[in-house]
Amino acid sequence: MDPHLLRTFVTVADRRSFSDAATELGYTQSAVSQQIAALETDLGLALLHRRPVAPTPAGERLLEHAGPLLLRHRAARADVLRAAAGPAGRLAVAASALACAPAIVRSLSPGALGGTRVGLRTVARERVAGEVASGAAHLGLVDGIAAPSDPLRLPDVGPLSGFGIAEEELVVVLHSGHPLSYRRSLDLTDLTDALWLRAPVAVPVERLRELAGGGGFRTAFGYDGEDVRTVLNLVAAGHGLVLLPASVAAEAVGTMAGTMAAGVPLSSPRVVHRVEVLYAEAAGPAATLAAQLRQPPSSTPPGTSASGS
Structure with a gap:
């Protein structure tokens, strides 16, 4: 055709x-x-x-x-x-919102890349691989959840190289007055009847159902933006729960005076938030940056970020 x-x-x-x-x-x-x-x-x-x-x-x-x-x-x-074009003088990076941890973004400085100019734009998680495969971006940073040390499930869009650069635990973010907010940890199956908030930066509700092996996880409110503080404000207002990386939730809660949101670690199922690098070029600035970021994924305690150097 x-x-x-x-x-x-x-x-x-x-x-x-x-x-x-x-x-x-x-x-x-x-x-x-x-x-x-x-x-x-x-x-x-x-x-x-x-x-x-x-x-x-x-x-x-x-x-x-x-x-x-x-x-x-x-x-x-x-x-x-x-x-045919050879090495480029500009590096276009496509990233999902929660893949842009501060330590990772610092690696994008021109000085670390021999003066190469860098342009970063955020796209939806499901679009990152396609952006790299189609040439719209030289390098991708994508986040998602997976079992510890397991690769993310990405769409088959063509020959791409990739590896993990960070892993950390997930926390359930809920209203501080919620009956489960004082628990030391939570099992996802205990939350199937809870009301959840639908937001691009949070773990998708469909993935929660898959992890829990059943239905539930009702949503009554959707937020289409990527501002984590807005997400926490919605949680604090009682619009639902979200599942976020521990460092993201801790940083946002810690900088919001009078917040009514709290984060409780997810103990089961055993999954982590993972960030991966994707690239198609075997040489040039994209490969240079990929090499700088490459290191075995490490577990990250709440409130910190992990990245390559």
């Missing part, structure tokens, strides 16, 4: 409109219609209902494959261009 036709199909399916897709892609509506017709002819199947515009069953199945296929196509193109 022609990736250009596939991209047009995905855009039309997402926008539910041929004209809106044409505007987004910079084509005429006639050109978009012709590209969809060409793709349907190639497959011998109708992929879109026209009125209203919506994927057919075959179109729904193709959408399941389209995202990974297009990403792998971009990754292959970026890999070839990287090899």
